[in-house]
Amino acid sequence: MTLSDKNFAFVMHCGEMGSRWGFNRTIGQMCGLLIITKEPMTANEIADALSISRGNVSMGIKELQSWRLIKVQHIPGDRKEYYAPAGSIWDMANRVFEERKKREIDPTLSLLRDNLLEPATNDDEKFAQQQMHEIHDLLETVTKWSSELQRLSPEQLQSLMKLGSGIGKVLDFKDKILKKS
Amino acid sequence: MTLSDKNFAFVMHCGEMGSRWGFNRTIGQMCGLLIITKEPMTANEIADALSISRGNVSMGIKELQSWRLIKVQHIPGDRKEYYAPAGSIWDMANRVFEERKKREIDPTLSLLRDNLLEPATNDDEKFAQQQMHEIHDLLETVTKWSSELQRLSPEQLQSLMKLGSGIGKVLDFKDKILKKS
DNA sequence: CATTAATTTCATTATTTATTGAAACTTGAG
DNA sequence: CTCAAGTTTCAATAAATAATGAAATTAATG
Incomplete structure (x- = not known):
């Protein structure tokens, strides 16, 4: 699965903004990617889409979970984990806001x-x-x-x-x- | 001029928080220091109080000015520049808020x-x-x-x-x- | 205009932060 | 229990960011 130019541009933008929003580039990209992707993604798909290592994705997932921004889903008969946004855009903005209040x-x-x-x-x-x-x-x-x-x-x-x-x-x-x- | 333990602790805390507030450690410290110091300070006094280089202070001042958080004052017969917060606590919080909106x-x-x-x-x-x-x-x-x-x-x-x-x-x-x- | 006090700049160095990838671990299925 | 697919960890490395300090610049003074 490859991203269209426009979607890719959005994901990269999320990366640039990542550190301003409270996380780092990779995590910003992951977040953006999961938001604009209809279907839940596996860690490997994320790594491929962003050209980053599997290990880095694992770290990023942990971090995004600590922000309560993503959730894990399972598909019967498939033992991979699928990741998706944990709620609506509004929910996510709220979580970021809350979490940043906690930290800042x-x-x-x-x-x-x-x-x-x-x-x-x-x-x-x-x-x-x-x-x-x-x-x-x-x-x-x-x-x-x-x-x-x-x-x-x-x-x-x-x-x-x-x-x-x-x-x-x-x-x-x-x-x-x-x-x- | 040396800081009391309590005041020093506050300044160091501002340093730790600095990057979370949108700047870096040193600039956080400078900001905290200027806020709790009654009299305007010279760049050298700031450098001494925080044990950082003169050059670093100069950078920090530039940055704090770009956030419109500090102002320069002069004392007649003294050619040094004296720095002080650019407004009330409320003003400063507002500026940070505005500036961050611009960036984030x-x-x-x-x-x-x-x-x-x-x-x-x-x-x-x-x-x-x-x-x-x-x-x-x-x-x-x-x-x-x-x-x-x-x-x-x-x-x-x-x-x-x-x-x-x-x-x-x-x-x-x-x-x-x-x-x- | 020469002197000098003060500030700024910026190449170098130090520190911090992020990334990789191989090894260790976990877990479900047979 | 064993295997294999999948995930996590973490030491090593790379990249990004911040700090130093000497040299260049600016500006007040006589």
């Missing part, structure tokens, strides 16, 4: 919490703590929000998404209501 | 747009285009939203942020209103 925000939040528990012992530390406090609050807000978004029903989410520039108006509206009551 | 989303959106203009020439391409279409729409929504958030006044933003779990209720409320009218 949580560790810092934890460090800041620890730091802010101890009292500052001089002026430098006092100023530093003020700054850290601001960062802490910002990250907490982001965290609260992302978990809030996770909790919304798909319909609510869609409603929110479609809102777009309407969000400002809804906010003003809400504020008015709250002031009255 | 825009190029893909552009590729997808181009791809979707050309008609698919076979079934594989047809399926691939469906998937790309979904990705495209998702990224467009994200883009629209982030620019929407940029446009909100600070008060509106704060109001939105504080909303937290209230967002669901506001949405339901909005839907009710819309249905009535």
